[in-house]
Amino acid sequence: MIAMNTLVSRWRLGRMLRRPNNSVDISLGCGDDSYGGWIGLDLGGPPSVYPVDLREPLPLPTRSADGVIAEHVLEHFSPEQITALLMECHRILKPGGRIRVSCPDGQLINALLTPLNRQSALAGGRG
Numbered sequence: 687m688i689a690m691n692t693l694v695s696r697w698r699l700g701r702m703l704r705r706p707n708n709s710v711d712i713s714l715g716c717g718d719d720s721y722g723g724w725i726g727l728d729l730g731g732p733p734s735v736y737p738v739d740l741r742e743p744l745p746l747p748t749r750s751a752d753g754v755i756a757e758h759v760l761e762h763f764s765p766e767q768i769t770a771l772l773m774e775c776h777r778i779l780k781p782g783g784r785i786r787v788s789c790p791d792g793q794l795i796n797a798l799l800t801p802l803n804r805q806s807a808l809a810g811g812r813g
Contacts, residue, residue, distance in 0.1 A: 753786075
């Protein structure tokens with residue numbers, strides 16, 4: 687059963703996405719510090735952060751976000767989870783949308799983003 691606070695948060699998120707002429711920028715794994723004007727998604731945090739498990743599909747419509755930022759969050763996931771989350775980011779981004787990724791192991795992220803290197807990275811190599 688979904689907790690009431692999760693239902694309320696998803697309702698608030700849906701309302702925010704429906705605002706006309708609203709730029710939708712998503713901050714993944716923001717903790718307590720979501721950028722002003724950005725929608726923060728994390729497991730917990732203040733009421734301004736929407737409770738979302740980033741290991742699950744993002745509760746956002748396809749092509750609904752103008753930008754996504756993931757700073758120092760991807761290193762907490764397995765390569766398979768990183769790939770799934772990046773695919774979700776691709777799904778929610780509008781055409782021309784941008785993603786910014788910052789993490790300690792940029793080589794792994796680069797390998798996961800390069801189709802020819804993806805299998806090697808998932809197998810534990812670096813591409």
